[in-house]
Amino acid sequence: MASTSSTPLPVVPDDLQRIPLVRNQRSIGWISDRVASVTEGRPPLWWWVCFIPSLGCLGMLGFMLAYQITTGVGVWGNMKPVMWGWDIINFVWWIGIGHAGTLISAILFLLRQRWRTAVNRAAEAMTIFAVMCAGIYPALHVGRVWFDWWLFPIPNSNGPIWPQFRSPLMWDVFAVSTYFTVSVLFWYMGLIPDLAVMRDRAKTRLRQYLYGLFSLGWTGSNRHWSNYEKAYLILAGLSTPLVLSVHSIVSLDFSVSQLPGWHTTIFPPYFVAGAIYSGFGMVLTLLVPLRKLCHLEDIITMRHIDIMCKVTLATGCIVSYAYLMEFFIAWYSGSAMEQFHFMNRALGPYNWAWIPMMFCNMIVPQMFWFKKIRQNVFVVFIISILVNIGMWFERFVIIVVSLHRDFLPSSWGYFKPTWVDVCTYIGTFGLFFTCFLLFMRFLPMIAISEVKGVTPQADPHHPLGGAKNEEAVTGDEGDVEI
Amino acid sequence: MNGTPLKPYGVIAEFATAADIMHAAEKVRDAGFKKWDVFTPFPIHGMDRAMGLKNSKVGWFAFLGGVTGYTCGMLMIWWMNAVNYPIVVGGKPMFSPFSAFPPSYELTILFGAFGSLGGMLFLNRLPRLYHPLLKNRRFAQVTHDKFFLVIETADPKYAEQATIKMLEEAGSNHIEVVEE
Numbered sequence: 001m002a003s004t005s006s007t008p009l010p011v012v013p014d015d016l017q018r019i020p021l022v023r024n025q026r027s028i029g030w031i032s033d034r035v036a037s038v039t040e041g042r043p044p045l046w047w048w049v050c051f052i053p054s055l056g057c058l059g060m061l062g063f064m065l066a067y068q069i070t071t072g073v074g075v076w077g078n079m080k081p082v083m084w085g086w087d088i089i090n091f092v093w094w095i096g097i098g099h100a101g102t103l104i105s106a107i108l109f110l111l112r113q114r115w116r117t118a119v120n121r122a123a124e125a126m127t128i129f130a131v132m133c134a135g136i137y138p139a140l141h142v143g144r145v146w147f148d149w150w151l152f153p154i155p156n157s158n159g160p161i162w163p164q165f166r167s168p169l170m171w172d173v174f175a176v177s178t179y180f181t182v183s184v185l186f187w188y189m190g191l192i193p194d195l196a197v198m199r200d201r202a203k204t205r206l207r208q209y210l211y212g213l214f215s216l217g218w219t220g221s222n223r224h225w226s227n228y229e230k231a232y233l234i235l236a237g238l239s240t241p242l243v244l245s246v247h248s249i250v251s252l253d254f255s256v257s258q259l260p261g262w263h264t265t266i267f268p269p270y271f272v273a274g275a276i277y278s279g280f281g282m283v284l285t286l287l288v289p290l291r292k293l294c295h296l297e298d299i300i301t302m303r304h305i306d307i308m309c310k311v312t313l314a315t316g317c318i319v320s321y322a323y324l325m326e327f328f329i330a331w332y333s334g335s336a337m338e339q340f341h342f343m344n345r346a347l348g349p350y351n352w353a354w355i356p357m358m359f360c361n362m363i364v365p366q367m368f369w370f371k372k373i374r375q376n377v378f379v380v381f382i383i384s385i386l387v388n389i390g391m392w393f394e395r396f397v398i399i400v401v402s403l404h405r406d407f408l409p410s411s412w413g414y415f416k417p418t419w420v421d422v423c424t425y426i427g428t429f430g431l432f433f434t435c436f437l438l439f440m441r442f443l444p445m446i447a448i449s450e451v452k453g454v455t456p457q458a459d460p461h462h463p464l465g466g467a468k469n470e471e472a473v474t475g476d477e478g479d480v481e482i
Numbered sequence: 483m484n485g486t487p488l489k490p491y492g493v494i495a496e497f498a499t500a501a502d503i504m505h506a507a508e509k510v511r512d513a514g515f516k517k518w519d520v521f522t523p524f525p526i527h528g529m530d531r532a533m534g535l536k537n538s539k540v541g542w543f544a545f546l547g548g549v550t551g552y553t554c555g556m557l558m559i560w561w562m563n564a565v566n567y568p569i570v571v572g573g574k575p576m577f578s579p580f581s582a583f584p585p586s587y588e589l590t591i592l593f594g595a596f597g598s599l600g601g602m603l604f605l606n607r608l609p610r611l612y613h614p615l616l617k618n619r620r621f622a623q624v625t626h627d628k629f630f631l632v633i634e635t636a637d638p639k640y641a642e643q644a645t646i647k648m649l650e651e652a653g654s655n656h657i658e659v660v661e662e
Binding site: 027028029032153160161162163164165166168170171174175178181182185186188189193196197199200201212213216217218219220221222223224225226227228229230231234235238239241242245249252449450452453457458459460461465466467468 | 499501503507520521523524525526527528529533535538541548558562563566571578582584585587588598601605609615622624625626627
């Protein structure tokens with residue numbers, strides 16, 4: 001390593017050069033200017049065009065929830081035998097979407113995927129807002145929301161009465177609330193250095209005060225960075241088993257029961273893969289237009305889109321495998337109930353939900369095998385929406401189709417949603433997009449200091465980082481340099 | 483200004499590139515300074531070694547948090563479901579480590595996460611809403627694209643002229659003394 005100063009550096013041929021993460025050799029100052037400018041000045045017209053309908057939908061959500069609370073859970077279409085309807089479908093759907101954010105911020109960090117820096121902040125914000133949308137449903141599904149605190153082990157005067165911890169539903173309470181809290185902590189910690197960037201360029205008194213307050217007096221000290229990076233690594237290490245456990249526990253809500261279609265050991269990995277698949281769908285749905293509208297194409301490059309398409313393809317293949325394996329196991333088990341259930345899934349009264357699920361989750365992602373398609377942002381955008389439609393139908397198939405025909409034909413039924421179900425679901429989009437649009441207006445939607453850290457200028461051993469040519473090869477005093 | 487001369491906080495030297503500040507840090511480390519620091523817009527890899535810093539202690543806080551979370555979870559579930567309010571469910575034991583594991587596991591992660599964030603803030607003595615460097619106009623560039631090395635007057639080896647000379651030789655393009 002060190003004593004080879006006389007031999008010249010091997011020259012890497014052009015077609016083997018890695019594509020840089022930030023295009024056009026932008027300076028590190030350009031990165032903060034570009035990202036912060038999204039939050040500065042007046043909001044552009046397109047922002048208002050998105051924000052006002054979102055706010056309207058949020059208002060509708062408020063009305064729907066108030067109507068449900070004051071009237072009762074019967075305003076939803078849930079009716080025996082389908083006692084879990086759109087509420088639980090949407091709960092699982094929203095929480096699954098959140099999983100891509102944690103995958104990007106934690107698992108890809110541990111795997112040293114440096115491209116994640118361009119998308120992790122927005123994806124983590126997406127996680128937090130999606131979990132907020134998800135959390136509404138179980139809280140209201142209980143029917144009497146004013147007793148929601150019974151879900152938590154809070155000392156009470158009802159005699160000694162405590163939650164029943166052998167139930168997976170109780171595990172879910174802990175999994176989802178931990179997931180939300182840890183996601184917020186991770187997101188906020190990543191924001192601290194970037195809030196300091198915003199503080200140092202703030203023009204108005206209010207912005208200086210608020211960004212100054214929330215950046216906690218961050219100075220960029222290397223003694224601080226040292227602890228900060230360790231804490232970030234540990235949070236990533238903790239979030240990795242967390243994200244895998246959350247959707248596993250959500251799947252246990254189903255698979256611990258005896259119901260055909262639910263009682264399956266494949267559920268935990270299958271749910272986690274499906275969650276990441278749908279989450280990447282949502283990340284693409286959000287970032288493909290945003291990179292254009294906010295002029296961030298040099299930071300969120302086509303290479304980023306390409307990699308995310310590949311992750312979608314990989315997880316889509318795992319989901320497809322699970323779909324086929326469920327059919328195989330139903331046949332192989334020899335259980336008449338299982339066999340009937342899967343035939344009913346494909347050919348029964350709800351096969352209108354099974355067909356789009358199979359189409360959107362098995363066939364559509366296969367398009368991502370082709371580079372031409374991964375490079376076409378319009379097609380990527382359409383596919384990303386189809387992915388989320390497919391995943392919604394998957395949850396519909398799992399929940400409604402399993403429940404509507406169980407062991408006894410005398411208790412069979414047919415579930416139909418009500419207008420309150422539909423409007424509540426549309427309303428959660430209002431909540432999600434209102435939060436997301438406010439986030440991108442007031443906070444840096446790209447992790448500024450992390451993106452700076454992956455540029456060549458950040459590397460003291462790179463010529464752009466100021467390394468003299470001979471230093472770049474020789475190194476000094478035992479420093480590990482190449 | 484209230485008339486009384488302000489105490490100097492330290493000497494602050496600006497550098498243009500990551501390599502420059504790294505070499506300057508190595509020189510300051512080798513000169514034996516103790517109360518000094520490097521300020522950068524992003525963490526520079528190799529800087530901990532160039533400054534002679536030891537491994538961060540945040541891990542201990544996270545570990546303690548995790549152990550607390552797991553222990554509390556297990557004890558809480560045992561006490562609630564087996565001692566204070568036993569309910570028989572399907573003839574299963576009142577307490578089983580298996581069904582108590584998932585919530586305890588989540589609490590391990592929850593408390594571990596609080597431990598690591600809290601530990602980071604504690605070790606960095608944050609939040610700190612006043613810092614002499616944050617008054618300096620030029621220093622505001624530290625979150626943008628400039629690199630700074632600061633030697634505090636509190637350092638036993640600090641001698642204004644000699645320190646400034648050393649930093650000039652290390653390649654700084656702008657040096658000034660910052661007041662408390």
